[in-house]
Amino acid sequence: MDKKLIYIADDEINICNIIKSFLLKEGFDVEIFTNGRDILEAFNRRQADMLIIDIMMPEIDGYALCSLIRLKSCVPIIIVSAKDTESDKITGLKLGGDDYLTKPFSPLELIARMNSIFRRIDLDKAPIQNNQIMKLLDVLINLNTKKAEVNGSPLALTVMELSLLNYLIQNKNRAVSRTELLDKIWGFDNKVETRATDDMIKRIRKKLTSANSKLKIQTIWGFGFSIQDND
Numbered sequence: 399m400d401k402k403l404i405y406i407a408d409d410e411i412n413i414c415n416i417i418k419s420f421l422l423k424e425g426f427d428v429e430i431f432t433n434g435r436d437i438l439e440a441f442n443r444r445q446a447d448m449l450i451i452d453i454m455m456p457e458i459d460g461y462a463l464c465s466l467i468r469l470k471s472c473v474p475i476i477i478v479s480a481k482d483t484e485s486d487k488i489t490g491l492k493l494g495g496d497d498y499l500t501k502p503f504s505p506l507e508l509i510a511r512m513n514s515i516f517r518r519i520d521l522d523k524a525p526i527q528n529n530q531i532m533k534l535l536d537v538l539i540n541l542n543t544k545k546a547e548v549n550g551s552p553l554a555l556t557v558m559e560l561s562l563l564n565y566l567i568q569n570k571n572r573a574v575s576r577t578e579l580l581d582k583i584w585g586f587d588n589k590v591e592t593r594a595t596d597d598m599i600k601r602i603r604k605k606l607t608s609a610n611s612k613l614k615i616q617t618i619w620g621f622g623f624s625i626q627d628n629d
Contacts, residue, residue, distance in 0.1 A: 402447040402516070403427045407437040407463070408478070409455050413501075417450065420505040434458025438466060445471060448512060453479040453490065461493050468494035474515045478503060488601065491556060498597075511594070514584040518557050534567045534627060535612045548609040558583065559602050562595075566615065566625045575622040599623060 404426045408414050414430040421428045429446070431437040435457035437449070449467065453460035460477055467473065477490040482500040490498050497511050530541035538547045539560060546553040546560055555563065562583050566574060576595045584594060603615055616624045 401425060401427045403429070403444075404448050404450060404512075405429050405431065405437050405440060405446040406450045407431040407434060407455060407460075408452040409433060410452075413452075413478075417505060417508065420509060424509055432456075434460065434463045438463060441467065441471075441473075445473060448474045448476065448515070450476045450478060450508070450512075453477060453481050453486070461489060464490065464493040464495055474512075474519070476508070476511060476515070478508070484600070487597070488604075491601070492554075496556060497558065507594075510584060515558070518561065532564055532567050534570060534625070537563075537567070537606075537611055537613045539564050539567065548606070548611045548613075551609065553605060553609055553611075555602070555605065559598055559605075562598055563602055563615075566623060570625045570627045573618045573622055573624045577622075579622065595623070 404421055406414050406417055406421075406428060407430070408417075409432050411430075411432060414432070418428045418430055429440065431440065433456045434451075437451065438458060440446075441449070451460045451463055455463075458466070460479065464475055464477070467475065474496045475494060476497045476499065477495040478499045478501060479486065479490070480501045487498045487500075496515055499508060499511070532539040532541070536549045537553070540546070541564065544557055544560060546555050546563070562579065565579065565582055579595045599615055599617075606613055606615075613625065616626070618624055
């Protein structure tokens, strides 16, 4: 099996080298860049299997880079940035990022998120099964097309957001722990410390609210989350 090629772009060369060293140990091929223009030109010459990019870079920043890459490719993009506000994260995801990690972060968490995205891609390539449409209240999820709707109108969820919401719907009327979500959706082991579930739940809630959905995700304090089949 061919090694997956990863491009990393960050103007802090030390961060590039740290990430690269971890990824090489995991069996990836890695190329690093210190500005947006160089990684874009390299991608135009040879497409990588995943991009890991910073937002604040010279030449072309991460937001613009995401937009330019999305014009030609659906390659997975993970944004790593010191910009940690909710609006920063939402902007990065809207422009085409598949995930968003704030600095400082654990290289092990980055690797876990990378592997999770690659697993999702492999699942997408699997033969389509029947009964892949889930509906609860006014939300419909089509696992075949990886799309969601609220009252017939599109609900713009990323693949990971759709997977998380679908899992909660499948397990409606029971409390689902953060640990279970990390295991089933991200594939993280219990040693990984992350707010991935909470951050993603916030984004899904915001999208459901904007769509005037009746579906509510309840927080079970100190444990996890739950969805009920009544409004």
